[in-house]
Amino acid sequence: MIDIGVNFTNNRFDNEHALIIERAKVAHVNGFLVTGTSISESQKALALCQQFPHFLHCTAGIHPHDADNAPANFIEQLTKLATSSHVKAIGECGLDFNRNFSTPENQLSVFKQQVALASKLSFPLFLHQRDAFEQWYAVLQPYIDKVPAMVSHCFTGNKAELTQCLDAGMYIGITGWLCDERRGKTLQEIVKCIPLSQLMIETDAPYLTPRTIKPRPKSSRNEPAYLPYIVTKLAELTSYSEDEIRYHTKVNAERVFNWGPPNV
Known part of the structure; x- marks a missing residue:
């Protein structure tokens, strides 16, 4: 399995990166994509990939929460980060009108520029959306055939939104x-x-720890070793077997993110 969304730069993982990776391996997680959410966090994500080069890759982007603090030259900095063979997508980028930690105007501006950059560089997009579906989709629609792939990270929408994403060829995390x-x-x-x-x-670790873990872990911190609980729940709710889910999601991740050894 490949965990396509891990906030591995979060301070809840400090000094435990090697241990977390070893536990993931025991759980048959073969690698994970470290999420970049700002210029500094994307740089930290890349540094972790360089520390564990055969297990980690990452994204580079600016989360909507961080849009207000985006430096004036953020596109130049993301472009530089994207020259690394470890950087596999632009993002996490998108819109979040639920919390509005950044102004909607700045969110839209920063998002539009990152979508255009992904098109220019021919990179997949790693996408965030909350309470902003119409505006989010309107930004993406002109680029549906201009980027290699779009991944709707941590999908929590309704059936109409899911249908629209699937019809556009998006991958659903x-x-x-x-x-x-x-x-x-x-x-x-x-x-x-x-x-x-x-x-x-x-997993979106360290967030969203599966509530199906029994007994509940003493720590509320989620980690990639818990990815199998999501597979089990998916199999319970669909006609797919756990083996099918593990196989196809790994193949999808390898294809979309050009997963493989880094070019060092």
């Missing part, structure tokens, strides 16, 4: 949100609509 009996009911009802050819799995 499923997290431990699916394992939450309180918030995940809508996703549990519609996840069967995702074809194996467009399915990806991710």
